[in-house]
Amino acid sequence: MNHENPLILGIESSCDETGVGLVRGTELLANTVSSSMEEHIRFGGVIPEIASRAHLDAFVPTLQQALADASVSLQDVDAIAVTTGPGLAGALMVGVSAAKALALATGKPLYAINHLVAHVGVGLLDESIAAMHDAGALPSNLGALLVSGGHTEILRVRSIASDVELLGATIDDAAGEAFDKVARLLGLAYPGGPAIDKLARSGNAKAIRFPRGLTVPKYMGTAEQPGPHRYDFSFSGLKTAVARCVEGYEARGEEVPVADVAASFQEAVMDVITAKAVLACRENGITTVLLGGGVAANSRLRELAQLRCAAAGITLLVPKFSLCTDNGAMVAALGAQLVMSGVAPSDLAFAPDSSLPVSSISL
Amino acid sequence: MRILTLDTSAVASAAVLDFEPSDPVRTLQVVGNFATADTRSHAEVLAPGVKSLFGDPVTEGPALDAIVVGTGPGPFTGLRSGIAMARTLSFTWGVPLFGLMSLDALAQQVFDSPRHNDAGRAVGPLATSAFVVATDARRKEVYWARYSAGAELLEGPHVGPASEISGGQVFGAGAGLYADVLEAGGCRVEPAFAQAQPTALHLGKAVVHRISTAGSLQDAGFLDSSPLYLRESDAKVPGPRKRAL
């Protein structure tokens, strides 16, 4: 196998995107994604069984398209990488079964990798980020802020291939999930993120003061004596507060000021996310933070993160949107890092793990 | 002719069978066969199991004449692991893929089983007339289908409570689970098959039986590899939110 500049095929199926990507070293060759998002709209959220059914039918066509986009054949591939967790169990199972079939049919080594760490690895593929640093390497003292419909985490990345640590995470809903639920409360379309972002532009973010979860001293503690949830998030209380607020207007027979509610809700989410991320960076010597996940598209998150990172002397990296959302290229990018670091491939008998901890970079 | 069969509608299983297309039943040789006992470890064991059927899958896989996968019905997650595997092997090796209802494997196994007398002598077929095969559909229901004594599908597949099955012999793990319900409804549950599950080996024998009857693989009336879910996803479209008035 080529360990210098390996050609890696990456497979992603942890939620509602079936992704196949091809990467040579840190060069992006193909990033093909088939989404079942449309099928979830009428339910107002991702339905795991529907996502799993869609993965099964999308996998081979997505694979074929990715190989065509990259103008490579399966024989050219040095290794295969697949998301083994965290994610939806039934959805992961489809990608893992297909990846194992590819590995056994081609005789290529297989790497079972961590979805969250792959969101960081994708930074290596982004041209604008690569231009800022030594090509082919991630900056040192790196952190990551991942915000999506399935996860909300702050990570410390000492080495992408061998040492990633979870600093904080949501203890209930993911941020994107809260957006979907609040969008439904306000009668907006799914997915809630873009709908709320758009409406919030015409609203007053200071109109209603919604709670910031896990920010009181008993959870925060101090830098010297951290509380139990210093860098953690909670959005379920916020969601309830928005529901009470909307019901209050309705009970009083007043029209709900939906733009103000949307803007105030969005502000509450992004305020607490960026404040805690910057706090975690400052207290852990992190000088560069990479943003990942579908919610990276949110205009207020980008704005506030940029502002607060700059004020704290932290460099913010935002990959282009097609690399922020779930995709196979990010899986391939991490796979390439593992191959180049000499990490051993996975045994064919591994099982997907829907709650794989971020410290397990590969199995 | 050499085929790979896979079935994950209940247990995880795979087999490689070799036969002369001109006389499939009599020339049949089982080259390799693997099946788990449990129904919940497909993701882990299926790939190593398939690999173990070959000396070198990279060179022997493309030489196969066909892959046939059991399309269920069966619990969805396990079922999909086998179909995802089969479709990907078919694509990678360039080998044609066909589907066959998984309950056909059990029916074939019944058809292939003789009835023994007390002295242990075979005294005729186990199924004397039309019969039903049933597997566990969870949620207190079974997947079932009715076959002729010659193992031809008469009705089904269905999913529902075992009490919906009326009369005759019932074979398979679904019958074993609900033997009391079935017997109260006038059915007979065959003890030797009370734990039997569809497997790739018997699916392969059903393939051979069909090719033998039809004269060729092309004419054997196989399905495509679409899973037979029989149930919709449980998801409910949310109703309008109640307003606080």
Ligand SMILES: [Zn+2]
């Ligand atoms: Zn993700």
